[in-house]
Amino acid sequence: MKKILYSLGICLLASQVHAQFVNNTDFYISEGAVVSFNTNVVNEGKLTNNGKAHFQKNFDNLSVVNSPGIAVFDGNGTQFIKSEKELSFNQIQLDNDVKLETPVRINGSVSFRRGVIESSTNAPLIFTEGAKHNGASDFSHVKGVVKREGNEAFEFPLGDGTNFRAFSVARNADSQVLTASYLYKSPLNISGQVSESLETINENEYWSLKSESVKGSAQLSVNSQAGLEDIAYLKRGTWDVLEDSKLSATTDLKNGTLFTLARSRNIKAEIGVYPNPTEGEFFLKLSGMDENESITVDITNQDGTTIMHKEGLVKDLRKAYTLPETLPATELTVRAIREGNKSLVQKMILEK
Numbered sequence: 001m002k003k004i005l006y007s008l009g010i011c012l013l014a015s016q017v018h019a020q021f022v023n024n025t026d027f028y029i030s031e032g033a034v035v036s037f038n039t040n041v042v043n044e045g046k047l048t049n050n051g052k053a054h055f056q057k058n059f060d061n062l063s064v065v066n067s068p069g070i071a072v073f074d075g076n077g078t079q080f081i082k083s084e085k086e087l088s089f090n091q092i093q094l095d096n097d098v099k100l101e102t103p104v105r106i107n108g109s110v111s112f113r114r115g116v117i118e119s120s121t122n123a124p125l126i127f128t129e130g131a132k133h134n135g136a137s138d139f140s141h142v143k144g145v146v147k148r149e150g151n152e153a154f155e156f157p158l159g160d161g162t163n164f165r166a167f168s169v170a171r172n173a174d175s176q177v178l179t180a181s182y183l184y185k186s187p188l189n190i191s192g193q194v195s196e197s198l199e200t201i202n203e204n205e206y207w208s209l210k211s212e213s214v215k216g217s218a219q220l221s222v223n224s225q226a227g228l229e230d231i232a233y234l235k236r237g238t239w240d241v242l243e244d245s246k247l248s249a250t251t252d253l254k255n256g257t258l259f260t261l262a263r264s265r266n267i268k269a270e271i272g273v274y275p276n277p278t279e280g281e282f283f284l285k286l287s288g289m290d291e292n293e294s295i296t297v298d299i300t301n302q303d304g305t306t307i308m309h310k311e312g313l314v315k316d317l318r319k320a321y322t323l324p325e326t327l328p329a330t331e332l333t334v335r336a337i338r339e340g341n342k343s344l345v346q347k348m349i350l351e352k
Contacts, residue, residue, distance in 0.1 A: 020057075029053055029069065055079065061087060061102075073098050073115070094140055100124075106131045112140035116161050119144035124179065133157050138164045144181065151175045153277075153349060158182035158207070167207055170219035170347045171331055177212040179256075187232075187239060187260045195232075195240040202228055202261040209247060210256035217248035219347070225261055232262035243268070269344060271336045277349035280323045286336065291315040296337040299323075299348070301330055323350060 020040035026048075029035050033051035040057040049067040056075035061083035067090055073079055074095035081087065083102040090108040096115040100123040107128050112135040119125045125142055127133070129150030136157035143161040148154045148169075155168040158180060165182050187206040188194075194201055202225070209218060220231055220242070231242040233251055241264045247253045272285035284297065292313050299308040307327065310317055323332075329352040336344040 023047055031069070058082070078118075100144075106133075109133060110157075112136040112157065114140055116140065116159070117142045117144070118161075119146065121145050127154070129175065136164055136166065138162065141166070146180050148178045148180075149175070153347075154178075156180040156182075160184040165205060165207075166223070168221040169209075170221070171349070172217060172219075174213065174215070176216040178216070178218060179210045179212075181208045182206075183208075187234075187258065190258060191234060191237050191239065193238040195235075195238055197241050197265055198230075198232055198239065198262050199265045200228065200263040201232055201239055202226075206258055206260040208256055208258050209253065211253045214254050215249060216253050217246060218253065220245045220247060220259065222261060228261035228263050230262045230264045230268075231259050233257050233259040241266075269338070269341065271334060271344040271346045273334055273346055273348045276346075277351045278323075279351055280325065280327075281320060282323075282348065283320045284318060284334075286314050286318045289314045289338070293338065295339075298335045298337065300333050300335070301327075302332075307332060328352065 020042050021037055022042045022044060024044040026046045029049045029051040031050045035051065036054040036056065038056045041055060042060045042062065043065060044062045046064040049069040049071060052070045052072065054072045054074055058080040065087055067088065070091045070093055071089050072093040072095060076096070078097045078099055080099050080101055081104060086103040086105060088105040088107060092106065093111045093113065094115050094117060095113050098115065099118040102123050103126060105126045105128060108131060110133040112133060117125055119142055124145040124147045126147040127149065130152065138159070141157045141159035141164045143159060146156050146158060148156065151172040151174060153168065153171045155166050157166055159165050159182060163184065169178065182205070184205050186203045187201065188203055211218065222231060231245050232239045233242045233247065234257065241262060242259065247257050251257045269288035273282045274285060275282065292315065294313055295317065297310045297317055298306055300306050307323065308321065327350060330350050332348045332350060334346045334348050
């Protein structure tokens, strides 16, 4: 078959006379080349994108797609991505609304700029291990289902099409596949039973998280809203506080756990760091403890080496710190040791 090669700066514009561009050969976009399709694309051959391909209408794959380059979706009106089998892209740049009608796997990154990706259980957006995203906001995110593979810390870029309502999971010891979704609906529609341990529950929204691993677990972090800093999960038909913000087999993560924001009646001792990830400077949060309680704070790296050791009163240790400049990018463990109480632990990511 003939291979079609476009060099740097060349732009292919499909004729507006035709309703669609049909590729039934070996179509190749070279590195550095820019190709723009301003009509529907139907791929019946082999489409290889090593450059930058702009899709401004629908994309229907009936054969083979290989896209190590950048795929830009920047049309007007919702664009549909269809395929007889799962599609993979290295990089996607989102500049318009897109609806997935097939699973789409991201091996590199998604740049959320403008527009919403609508996905579903049968057609999720999948981030492979190490894949990332940037720019998610109220104007650009995923409405539907997002999957994450691997064990790295990850933020699920979810929302309802208007509001960006992401949540994050911390790095996990074991690799697993997590499936998440978000609904702007009252959790009390699922169950009106609320545990006495909860003072207030978010009545506007809830999330769902599921692991394909029987022993899967996920440490959750959700941006607080209206003073709701605790997480409640559905426990045998009752919304109850999630004491350590961790979903696991005990909370039925294998079958999928529903959770939302809440405020507990109990004052919980907590440790936190902000920002996280950090480039070296961070603020240590210590809450739910007596100001004059004596504690020890240790920061260790992955091999157990102590990076920082502090002793003192809670009120004196609650301040900003700077990690050693020579420390490479890594995952650290921050531990507050309290006499006669359970130690408090928080993971911290150092980025360079």
